[in-house]
Amino acid sequence: MIVESVLGNLDELTEDERAGLHLERVPLEGPALRQRVQRVTTDHGTEFGLRLAERRELRDGDILHRDGRNVVVVSTLPTEVLAIAPVSVEQAAFVAHSLGNRHLPAQFFGPEVAFAGLEGHTGVMVVQYDHTAEHFLTDHGVRFARLDRVMELPFRHAEHTH
Template identity: 45%
Template sequence: MIIEKVVGNTATAAEHAPHVERVYMESDELVKRIQRVTTDHGKEIGIRLQENKELADGDILFQDEKNMIVVAVKKDDLLTIQPVSIQQMGDIAHQLGNRHLPAQFEGEEMLVQYDYLVEKLLKELGIPYKREKRKVRKAFRHIGHSHD
């Protein structure tokens, strides 16, 4: 089976099929337009998205009256950074930017993928954080750069 488009998302779908298979994916796999995956029931699926769209947790890859195949994003190992001042936010944002680490924001929290050096830096700077497993809404995108 080749999937060329996402047909919906479980968060907004009006009805669900009685039989649901899941494709468990790491968050960094969500950005790949072409890939081969296997459902939790052992069915191999090729994904070749026509649109330049990232996959998301709950995306429905296939659905008929009886069956549904849904993307399930695995939890990432994260550092959830909770600066208590604008100074702390600026300090850690600058440090992470120098390391070219992608970050996401949810409310008052900054999320980065776990890195022991970042954890050490947070301790040194006295910036509150937690290490936790959590699903992220979108993939962490590594952005290339040059010093031209």
């Protein structure tokens, strides 16, 4: 079967609508979430072809196929990341500038988003794990945690020139 569009997301369903669904999950890592055309296999061994007409990134819980109570959904796999919690604006600017020069894509989260090992943070910058970034943070005394985390959006490099 070829899937050409996303039918919605599990988060959009009410609790009653979700009750009794039989889920088959398609486990995908970050880069695969951005591919419009690919062959995928569910955790039940069912193969599907994806040929998405819309240019969009897949998200955890996206519904690819539904047949009554049977639903095939995307299951985003955890990514190894560095969650960085600077203690001051100056340290945040220094870290963002330094890691930006390494062209590491980053995502930013406010204090309402919890990160294990960074309790009480005022904001977190998250980058994909990179051993040189880890050494940089350690050498400069920046508070961080190395985690496996399901990211709502995949990391992507921004287009730029120098």
